[in-house]
Amino acid sequence: MKSAVIVFPGSNCERDIAVALEQVSGHKTFHAWHRDTDLPEVDVIAVPGGFSYGDYLRCGAMAANSPVMRVVKERAAQGVKVIGVCNGFQILTEAGLLPGALIRNQSLKYICKTVDLKVENTDSAFTRHYIPGQHIGIPVGHGEGNYVADEETLKRLEGEGRVAFRYTDAAGVVNEAGNPNGATNNIAGIFNETRTVLGMMPHPERAFDPQHGNTDGRALFTSLLESLS
Amino acid sequence: MSVTHTPDREPKVTAELAAEHGLKPDEYASMLESVGRTPTLTELGIYSVMWSEHCSYKSSRVWLKKLPTTAPWVICGPGENAGVIDIGDGQAAIFKMESHNHPSFIEPYQGAATGVGGILRDVFTMGARPVANLNALRFGEPANPKTRHLVAGVVAGIGGYGNCVGVPTVGGETNFHKAYNGNCLVNAMTVGVAQTDKIFYSKAAGVGKPVVYVGSKTGRDGIHGATMSSAEFTEDSEAKRPTVQVGDPFTEKLLIEACLELMATDAIVAIQDMGAAGLTSSSVEMAGKGGLGIDLDLDAVPQREAGMTPYEIMLSESQERMLMILEPGREEEAKRIFDKWELDFAVIGKLTDNGRMVIRMHGHTWCDVELAPLFDKAPLYNRPTEPTPPQAEIAAAEAPLKASARDTLLALMGTPDLASRRWIWEQYDSQVGADTMIGPGGDAALVRVHGTPKALAMTTDCTPRYCYADPVRGGAQAVAEAYRNIITVGALPLAITDNMNFGNPEKPSIMGQFAGCIEGMAEACRVLDFPVVSGNVSLYNETNGEGILPTPAIGGVGLLKDSALAIGSGFKNAGDTVLLFGETKGHVGQSLYLREVHGREEGAPPPVDLAAERRAGDLVRGLIEARKLTACHDLADGGLAVGLAEMALRGKKGIALTGLEAADAGLLFGEDQGRYLVTVAAGDVAAVTDAAKAAGVPVTTLGTVGGDAITGLGGGALALADLREVHEGWLPGYMAGDA
Numbered sequence: 024m025k026s027a028v029i030v031f032p033g034s035n036c037e038r039d040i041a042v043a044l045e046q047v048s049g050h051k052t053f054h055a056w057h058r059d060t061d062l063p064e065v066d067v068i069a070v071p072g073g074f075s076y077g078d079y080l081r082c083g084a085m086a087a088n089s090p091v092m093r094v095v096k097e098r099a100a101q102g103v104k105v106i107g108v109c110n111g112f113q114i115l116t117e118a119g120l121l122p123g124a125l126i127r128n129q130s131l132k133y134i135c136k137t138v139d140l141k142v143e144n145t146d147s148a149f150t151r152h153y154i155p156g157q158h159i160g161i162p163v164g165h166g167e168g169n170y171v172a173d174e175e176t177l178k179r180l181e182g183e184g185r186v187a188f189r190y191t192d193a194a195g196v197v198n199e200a201g202n203p204n205g206a207t208n209n210i211a212g213i214f215n216e217t218r219t220v221l222g223m224m225p226h227p228e229r230a231f232d233p234q235h236g237n238t239d240g241r242a243l244f245t246s247l248l249e250s251l252s
Numbered sequence: 253m254s255v256t257h258t259p260d261r262e263p264k265v266t267a268e269l270a271a272e273h274g275l276k277p278d279e280y281a282s283m284l285e286s287v288g289r290t291p292t293l294t295e296l297g298i299y300s301v302m303w304s305e306h307c308s309y310k311s312s313r314v315w316l317k318k319l320p321t322t323a324p325w326v327i328c329g330p331g332e333n334a335g336v337i338d339i340g341d342g343q344a345a346i347f348k349m350e351s352h353n354h355p356s357f358i359e360p361y362q363g364a365a366t367g368v369g370g371i372l373r374d375v376f377t378m379g380a381r382p383v384a385n386l387n388a389l390r391f392g393e394p395a396n397p398k399t400r401h402l403v404a405g406v407v408a409g410i411g412g413y414g415n416c417v418g419v420p421t422v423g424g425e426t427n428f429h430k431a432y433n434g435n436c437l438v439n440a441m442t443v444g445v446a447q448t449d450k451i452f453y454s455k456a457a458g459v460g461k462p463v464v465y466v467g468s469k470t471g472r473d474g475i476h477g478a479t480m481s482s483a484e485f486t487e488d489s490e491a492k493r494p495t496v497q498v499g500d501p502f503t504e505k506l507l508i509e510a511c512l513e514l515m516a517t518d519a520i521v522a523i524q525d526m527g528a529a530g531l532t533s534s535s536v537e538m539a540g541k542g543g544l545g546i547d548l549d550l551d552a553v554p555q556r557e558a559g560m561t562p563y564e565i566m567l568s569e570s571q572e573r574m575l576m577i578l579e580p581g582r583e584e585e586a587k588r589i590f591d592k593w594e595l596d597f598a599v600i601g602k603l604t605d606n607g608r609m610v611i612r613m614h615g616h617t618w619c620d621v622e623l624a625p626l627f628d629k630a631p632l633y634n635r636p637t638e639p640t641p642p643q644a645e646i647a648a649a650e651a652p653l654k655a656s657a658r659d660t661l662l663a664l665m666g667t668p669d670l671a672s673r674r675w676i677w678e679q680y681d682s683q684v685g686a687d688t689m690i691g692p693g694g695d696a697a698l699v700r701v702h703g704t705p706k707a708l709a710m711t712t713d714c715t716p717r718y719c720y721a722d723p724v725r726g727g728a729q730a731v732a733e734a735y736r737n738i739i740t741v742g743a744l745p746l747a748i749t750d751n752m753n754f755g756n757p758e759k760p761s762i763m764g765q766f767a768g769c770i771e772g773m774a775e776a777c778r779v780l781d782f783p784v785v786s787g788n789v790s791l792y793n794e795t796n797g798e799g800i801l802p803t804p805a806i807g808g809v810g811l812l813k814d815s816a817l818a819i820g821s822g823f824k825n826a827g828d829t830v831l832l833f834g835e836t837k838g839h840v841g842q843s844l845y846l847r848e849v850h851g852r853e854e855g856a857p858p859p860v861d862l863a864a865e866r867r868a869g870d871l872v873r874g875l876i877e878a879r880k881l882t883a884c885h886d887l888a889d890g891g892l893a894v895g896l897a898e899m900a901l902r903g904k905k906g907i908a909l910t911g912l913e914a915a916d917a918g919l920l921f922g923e924d925q926g927r928y929l930v931t932v933a934a935g936d937v938a939a940v941t942d943a944a945k946a947a948g949v950p951v952t953t954l955g956t957v958g959g960d961a962i963t964g965l966g967g968g969a970l971a972l973a974d975l976r977e978v979h980e981g982w983l984p985g986y987m988a989g990d991a
Contacts, residue, residue, distance in 0.1 A: 032593065033502050035418025038702075039686035072684075074416040077502025133411050135681045164415070164681040229683045234700065234815060236689070 024048040024251040028069040029095065031057045031086045031114075036072035036226065040108060043228040044069065047244040057089040066251040067104040068095055070111030072164070072226060082125065082167045083113030092118050104148050104247065105220045109165055112212070112222035121215055121222045122180070123172030125165075129205030133166040137237065138203050138225060139191045140211055144184045147218040148250035152242035158195035159239035161225035163203060163211075168224040170206040170213075180213055187212035187221055256614050257561050262293040269293075273300035279631050286625040294563045294611060294618040299626065301529035301567060302536055305791055308630035311757035312789040315770045319784045320777045325746055326785055332453055333374040333524065335785025336446075337747045339811050343701060344448045345708055346380040349388070349441035349751040349807040351790035355496040356438040360405025365413035365499040367440045369571050372417060373525035376508050377574060379452040379515050380444025383685060384699045385414045387424040387440050388712040388751065388805040392433030394668050394986055399428070402436050403676075404987065410440070411679040416501035417508065420688050421680035422697035425712050428668040431720075434795025439751040439788075441807040443710055445701055452515060454524040454534075456542035456577045456603055461521055463535065463546060463601035464583070466590050467507050467573035471556035473497045474530070474569025503572040503595070510593040511574060519582035526573040532566045534575040535601075536609065540627030545604035550613035554596040562611055562618040577603060637767045638760035643721050646855035648838040648918025651846050656967020657912075657920055660849060661893045662978055664921070667848050670890050671982035693902065695821045695886055696737040698812065707815035709743035711808050715889070716801035718857035721842050723768025727804055728860040729925060730769075731776035734808030736886040739869045740928065742817045742876035743810035745780065750787040750806055755799025757791045765802040772860075773804060779862035780869070782808070819876055821885040822903025826958040828882050829937045830899075830907060834868050834927030835950045836892065838918020844889050845921035858925050864949075865926045871947040872928050880936050880943075887927040893920040893965070895929050896954070897975055900962055906972055909955040909964030920965075931957055 026044040028037045041052035044067070053063050057075075062068070075086035086092065092114070099105045099120055107115035115121045128134060137160045142153040153159070172180065180186055188211040192201030197209050204224070212223030227240025263269065270280040273296055283291065283299050291299065301307055309316065321329035327344055328336035334348035352367025372382050387410055392399045403426075414421045419442070474497035514520060522542070524534040531553070539546040550565050560568075578586055583599060590597035604610070609626065611619035653660055664670055677692035687700035689707060696711040713733040719726025731748065738745040750773065755762040777783055793800045812818055823830075840846050841855025875881050883903065887895045900906055912920070932940045937953075944951035961969040 033416070033505055035416075035505065035684055036686075039684070042686065073418060074502060074505070077416065077500070077505075079502070132408075133415055133679050133681070135415075135683065136678050162683055164683060166415075226683070229686050231686070234689050235683075235686065 024067060024248050025050055025065045026067045026069060027053040027055050027062050027065045028071055029055050029091055031075035031089060033075045033077050034071050034073035036108065036228065040069045040071050040228040043231045043244050047248045055091055057091050059091045060094065062094050062098065065103065067106065067247055068098060070105065070107040070114050072109030072111060075110055075114060083110060083117040086114045087117035096120065099220055102219050104251065106149060107222040108226055109224055112224055113167065115220065115222045120220050121213055122176045123170055125167050126169045126171055127167050128169050134203050135164040137162045139193055139195065139201055140188045140225060141191045141195060141197060143186045143189055147214060149221045149243055149246055150187060151250060152246040158191065160237055161227055161240050162229045163225050165224055168204040168206065170210040172207065177207060185214040186210055187214055188223055188225065259292060259616050259618060265291050265293060265296045270296060273297065274304060275300050279303060282631065286629060287621050292618060294566060295621055297563045297567050298532050298619060301532055302626040303630045306528050307533055309789055310631045311633050311635050311791060312752065312766065313632055314634050315767055318770055319774050321783050321785065323781060323783045326783055327448065329785045330787060333377050335747060335749060336378065336451060337785060338448060339701065339706065341704065342448050344446050344451060345443060345809055346375050346378050346446055347441065347443040347749055347807065347809055348374050348786040349439050349749045349805060350374065350788040351751050351753060352438045352440065353435065353753065353790050353793055356406055357436050359496040360402050361409040362496050362498050364406040364409030364438050366497045366571050367438050368410055368413040369499045369501065369504050370527050371440045371442045372419065372504060373527065375442040375444040376511055377452065377523050377525045378446065379450045380446035381512060382419045382442050382444040384443045384697065384710060385419050385421045385440065386697065386710055386712050386807060388714065389424065389426045390432045390437035390803060391428050392436065393430040394428055396433045400987060406438055407676050407679050413499055413501045415681040417505045418684050420682050420684050422682050422688055422691050422699060423711060426673055426676060427716065429716065429801060431801045434798060435793045435800050437753050437800065437803055439805045441712060441749060443708060443809060450515060452520060452523050454522055454538050454541060456522045456538040456544055458521055459544065459603055459605040461577050461580055461603050462583060462599045463548065463603065464576050464578050464586065465553060465573065465598045465600045467595055468500065468503050468570055469554040469556035469596055470565055470568045471570045472560065472564055472568060475564060475567045497569045497571050499571050506593040506595055507572050507574065510590050510595055513589050514586055517585065519579050519586050521577040521579060523574060523576040526575055528569065530567060530569045531575065536623060536626045538575065538577065539603060539623055545606045545608040545623055546601060547604050547610045548601035550611060552598050552600040554598055562613045566611065635757055635763045636760040637763040639764045640723050640768060643854060643856045646841040646846065648840050648916055648922060651840050651850050651917055653917045654849055657893065657915065657965040658967030658970045661897055661965065662970060662975060664845065664848060664890055664894060665897055665975060666978035666982045668982065669844055670894060672980045673983065674980060675983040675987055689815060689818055690741060690820060695740040698741050698818055700815055705814050707812045707818060709738045709741045709810040709812055711737040712805055713737060714803055714805045716803045717842050717853060719765065719769055719802040719804060721857050723765045723802055724772040725857050725860055727769035727772025728776040728862065729857065730804055730806045731773050731780065731782060732860050732862065732865045732925060733888055734806040735780045735782055735865065735869060738808050738810035739872050740821060740884040740886050741812065742819055742873060743812040744873065745782050745808055745810040747783050747785045748806050748808045750784055750804055752787065752789045753793055753800060753803040753805065754791050755794045762799055769802055769804045776862055780866055817876055819881055819883055821883060821899060823899050823905040823907065823931060823957045824882040824903055826905060828931040828933055828957040830954045830957060831930050831932060831940065832892065832927060832952040832954055833872065833930060833944055833949050836919060836922065836924050836927065838916065838922040839924045840918050840922050843891065843921060843923045845891065845917060858923050860925045867947055868926050868928060868949045871944060871949050872930065875940060875943060880940050881930045881932060883931040885929045887929060889923065891921040891923050897962060899929060900972055901976055901979060905957050906959035906961045907955050907957055908959065909962065912964055913966050
């Protein structure tokens with residue numbers, strides 16, 4: 024599995040996700056700069072968390088229009104797997120690779136904690152190593168993770184099994200108490216139509232190593248490895 | 253718009269104008285003597301900030317010298333941008349803590365945010381990648397109408413800045429006390445990691461070498477921030493709002509990456525961030541340390557606003573700026589890096605051999621003074637001190653329990669100083685970097701040194717009510733508690749940074765507090781081999797004549813060579829035995845129990861037996877290294893019962909206590925020092941007990957981990973669910989306006 028991570032001015036989780044990709048694959052992850060107009064041949068592209076362009080204007084809005092994103096869109100169209108985490112998810116929605124938008128948390132506050140999630144769909148290159156309905160814990164760290172979309176889009180996402188992860192309470196129940204940011208339908212992560220692009224607010228790379236105290240995010244990377252080898 | 257300023261249009265400098273700049277009459281006389289003529293306005297501005305308390309440490313220098321600052325592992329002690337210690341394998345930890353108290357009180361979000369930005373720059377300017385932020389916060393009493401607003405703003409500001417730059421905020425402490433009603437404290441600490449052969453210092457060298465400005469443009473913000481920090485607050489401090497700087501963490505992030513990229517080359521001779529007093533202090537300190545002069549051409553300084561005067565440019569505290577001396581001929585290479593990161597880069601002057609500070613703009617000379625006096629002839633005061641009178645020891649029998657032990661513990665766990673800080677720390681990204689092993693809410697934070705088996709332990713500590721009652725004991729206790737917290741995760745305590753927050757040093761009682769705290773700290777540093785490598789002094793923390801509690805905040809750093817040995821502070825395994833290390837005499841003076849239950853904030857604080865601290869610390873660290881302990885927690889505010897409750901909540905497991913049904917308040921809530929709670933697998937109890945006895949550390953068996961309640965206290969079982977609700981409930985409720 025060969026991978027690239029996209030680095031924008033203000034990205035700050037590129038190393039973290041590269042470590043996870045490198046550890047499972049044994050291959051060095053290519054770091055692409057926002058001005059790059061080409062990428063090496065890779066199997067998976069990671070759009071990392073952080074504050075690209077300072078989150079000025081709107082989270083992800085400027086990054087979505089950077090030169091490198093034109094290449095990412097081309098590769099995504101060719102079926103290369105793309106994962107956007109946190110700010111990466113925001114960028115993918117702004118770039119039109121995923122529907123909907125991520126707005127300010129309902130609490131109006133940044134929130135960093137491990138959240139409970141339900142794995143909704145394991146039929147993807149990203150989630151095949153999870154068990155359907157599995158209850159996992161993965162950290163979030165964001166101020167704008169409140170997923171919104173129009174009725175029609177939500178209907179399609181739900182109907183087509185494109186909700187990847189949903190927030191739950193500590194008992195694994197999808198409810199308001201378990202929703203950290205007000206996301207519609209407790210949506211924490213979604214796929215595109217072909218399930219080759221995944222955007223998620225939780226950070227699987229922060230629940231990867233036993234020393235993180237939690238390895239529930241590891242299966243995402245091993246899923247990719249198995250799918251792409 | 254273009255404005256050409258000329259020196260003849262500047263106000264003439266008079267004694268009155270000098271006084272408005274905060275210079276005392278004798279200081280102005282001394283300045284006149286140094287300059288040899290009436291200074292220009294620009295020269296006056298430069299002198300006033302360089303000789304301010306904030307930049308010159310004129311009241312504190314004689315005392316700071318008493319602190320031990322050396323050890324075989326200390327690479328660089330106080331006097332540089334931050335302290336540097338050796339952590340093995342060619343790596344160094346670089347760290348410092350700094351206050352942003354006055355700005356945060358006036359404009360909490362920006363004040364706190366720029367406090368974080370400033371301390372980050374102090375660390376990466378030395379070549380370190382920042383790996384963790386911590387803080388030490390003190391607010392007024394919750395009932396004070398300003399407190400909620402300050403907490404909300406400061407926390408949002410720390411998070412807003414730290415989260416964006418991508419440095420995890422992994423720990424800190426927060427207290428509430430009425431003494432901070434008019435003057436909150438915001439102390440920010442950064443820890444970074446560098447290669448020992450790639451450490452950058454601020455001492456300039458090389459006549460003719462270019463002086464280079466990088467980072468944000470200069471605006472009119474923050475002018476006279478250093479002077480503001482060197483005066484007491486009055487009712488009209490609100491009017492000083494324009495002197496608070498505005499931070500841009502995105503630019504800081506770019507600046508970190510650009511500087512570290514340039515530092516990987518050998519183009520930099522010296523580098524210094526533009527912090528307090530901006531371009532003035534950075535240029536004076538760099539040239540001064542090198543014994544050189546400096547010529548600056550202010551026309552070349554990137555400016556955000558049109559028509560700025562030399563005075564404004566020199567005194568601006570615009571954020572996210574750095575000054576460096578480059579090797580000649582490397583300017584283009586350096587500029588390419590800053591272009592890549594879209595940051596300003598300008599050659600604004602050169603080093604000279606004439607020992608003068610010369611500033612030119614618009615074809616005129618605005619400043620031409622000898623540089624050395626600015627740097628090393630700042631006034632030095634040996635201010636009178638008046639010792640703090642000792643308070644009486646209070647016997648535990650004087651403060652009996654007023655309710656059952658169970659009910660008392662439950663109530664205490666929901667008081668402002670003991671309630672959970674989750675509401676605060678969940679607003680900080682504590683995990684970016686993916687190396688955080690123990691984040692906020694533990695005794696010490698633990699962050700892996702990326703790509704190595706090592707981890708750095710870090711903590712911030714101080715108990716200001718102890719320092720107020722007995723500065724010597726309080727100073728020692730602050731250092732000892734930092735030491736203990738680092739021990740609990742298994743790390744070896746290596747060095748500290750201190751942030752000395754005090755009132756008006758011109759009052760002998762305040763200087764007495766300062767001197768006493770230094771004395772206690774120095775003794776603790778010596779006995780515990782825990783030297784001071786960096787620090788910051790913040791004086792004049794008074795409002796309308798009322799000083800804060802003396803608050804020498806200690807930031808401790810330790811090294812755990814094998815991170816796999818780390819243990820946490822929550823109960824880990826049901827069936828483990830809970831042991832107490834250290835002696836319990838039942839010291840209730842200055843305890844939270846005495847204050848919260850009996851309404852008495854009085855008495856002598858607990859004595860600190862440093863030799864016993866050392867014995868207990870060495871014992872615990874050795875046992876962790878031998879993998880004999882499963883969890884460890886130091887005892888501090890609230891004493892034994894609170895420590896047990898915290899371990900239970902953190903580990904989500906209860907405890908069955910034995911032999912404590914009839915315990916008195918002193919035993920349960922006294923704050924005797926030098927104590928640790930540890931848990932041990934049943935099979936290891938005998939060996940651990942023997943080890944403690946052999947080390948001369950008193951050991952007591954308290955009970956067994958298990959269940960979902962604390963049982964065995966007078967008054968019946970205390971369910972963890974009830975305890976958690978009270979403990980977690982107070983701060984969110986308060987911030988929502990319920991309390």
